[in-house]
Amino acid sequence: MRDxxxxxxxSGRAAPRTPYLTTAPAPEGRPRLFCFHHAGGSASAFxxxxxxxxxxxxxxxxxxxxxxxxxxDIRPGSMAxxxxxxxxxxxxxxxxxxxxYGHSMGALVAHDLTARRQARGAxxxxxxxxxxxxxxxxxxxxxxxxxxxxxxxxxxxxxIGGMSPDLLQYPDWLRPALELTRxxxxxCTTRTALPIEPLACPLDVFYGAADPLVSEEDALAWxxxxxxxSKLHRFEGGHFFFLQESPAPFAARLTxxxxxxxxxxxxx
Numbered sequence: 098m099r100d101x102x103x104x105x106x107x108s109g110r111a112a113p114r115t116p117y118l119t120t121a122p123a124p125e126g127r128p129r130l131f132c133f134h135h136a137g138g139s140a141s142a143f144x145x146x147x148x149x150x151x152x153x154x155x156x157x158x159x160x161x162x163x164x165x166x167x168x169x170d171i172r173p174g175s176m177a178x179x180x181x182x183x184x185x186x187x188x189x190x191x192x193x194x195x196x197x198y199g200h201s202m203g204a205l206v207a208h209d210l211t212a213r214r215q216a217r218g219a220x221x222x223x224x225x226x227x228x229x230x231x232x233x234x235x236x237x238x239x240x241x242x243x244x245x246x247x248x249x250x251x252x253x254x255x256x257i258g259g260m261s262p263d264l265l266q267y268p269d270w271l272r273p274a275l276e277l278t279r280x281x282x283x284x285c286t287t288r289t290a291l292p293i294e295p296l297a298c299p300l301d302v303f304y305g306a307a308d309p310l311v312s313e314e315d316a317l318a319w320x321x322x323x324x325x326x327s328k329l330h331r332f333e334g335g336h337f338f339f340l341q342e343s344p345a346p347f348a349a350r351l352t353x354x355x356x357x358x359x360x361x362x363x364x365x
Contacts, residue, residue, distance in 0.1 A: 115186040116167055117159050122190055127155040128223075128355040129195040131187065133203030135229070135337075136239070136285065137259065137278030139164040142200070142340065149348045154355050157190075159183070159203075164277060172280055175287040180209045188219065196224040196355055200339060201310075202285055204230035205237060208322075209288070211296055221298045223358045225323075226351070228303035229311055229336050232318035233288075238310040243282035247275055254278060257309055257336045295324035301354055303330045303347075305338040 113121040119140055122129050132143045140158035147156035161179070162170035173179035183206070191214075199207030204227035211225050231238045242253055251271070254260040259278075264271050300323035304316035313331075320327035330350060332338040339347045 114189075116170065117161075117183060117186050118157055118190070119160060119166070120157070122157060123155045125155070126193075127153060128358065129155045129157055129190070129193065130351065130355060131190075131195065131197050131207075131222075132156060132158045133197065133199035133206045134158065134161070135201035135203055135259070136281035137254070137274060138200075138203075141165060145344055146339065146348055146351070149344060150352050153352050159187070161206075161281075163280065173284065176205070176209060176284055177287070177289065179284065180206065180213055183210050184213050184219070191220055191222075194223045194355075194358060196226060196358060197222045198226040198228065198351065199230070200228045201230050201238070201336065202281055204228055205233055205285060205288065208233045208296075211298065212294070215294070215296060221296070224299045224301065224354060225296065226301045226303065226354065227319055228339060229305060229308060231311055231315040232322065235315060235318060237285040237288070238315070240282045240285035243279045243286065250275060250279065258340075259337060296322055297324055299323060299326045299328075299358070301328050301330060303332060303338075303350075305332050305334045305336060307333075307335045308338075310336050 113119070132140075132146070134140060134142045140160040143156060143158040147158065150156060160167055161172075163172040173182065187210075197207040197211060199205065207225060208227060211222060214221055239253070239257070242250055245253065251260070251265070255262055260274065264274065300319060302316050302319040304311055304313065313329075316329055320329065332347060334341050341347075
């Protein structure tokens with residue numbers, strides 16, 4: 098069965114059959130990287146990455162409900178509900194050598210989706226890459242801020258580099274941005290205690306040296322989660338190191354990891 102429809106998107110690619118993707122995977126043999134965005138973010142956060150490594154990696158940003166082209170879609174009531182829906186919608190695309198990259202909230206989404214797929218015996222990512230997030234058995238960084246006042250929440254988001262101070266001049270834009278971030282942070286607090294069963298896929302943990310939310314110790318706590326292999330990768334920058342003006346080190350590290358994974362898959 099085909100995993101896309103016979104219509105084309107603005108990118109020239111086939112349009113996906115699921116609203117979680119803006120385009121269907123390319124038919125070529127490039128490794129697929131499904132990217133899960135941060136709280137208050139959207140699929141467009143990975144546009145620069147997609148353009149930077151498009152010739153070597155098929156970057157597929159995942160668009161959660163309630164933002165950009167999915168503005169009117171109902172947001173999930175819990176992380177478990179979101180992950181179950183993602184598992185159903187993305188399953189036809191999770192073939193061949195594919196990997197997950199999740200940033201901040203997205204790392205928790207990617208982990209929980211991998212754990213769900215392992216529990217039901219589905220194909221796992223050839224590599225799980227978690228960025229800027231505390232290990233899934235720890236309390237999620239920043240999530241409790243969903244209960245803060247608007248002023249306090251704005252200050253915190255600007256402080257970690259998640260919002261430009263210029264947005265304060267545009268209250269009509271600021272209000273929905275805050276509402277979305279608050280909803281996403283609340284979603285993180287709905288995660289139930291998952292059995293910490295080692296994942297049967299390699300795990301790479303990315304963290305920013307100057308991240309005020311995720312310490313090196315928090316990042317290290319991920320490394321017992323894979324039964325295959327775990328590696329820690331340090332980047333210059335803070336919580337949003339992947340959105341810095343020069344994303345080259347981040348993009349290069351991802352490309353190397355994914356092609357190494359694809360080579361290993363071919364060998365076996």
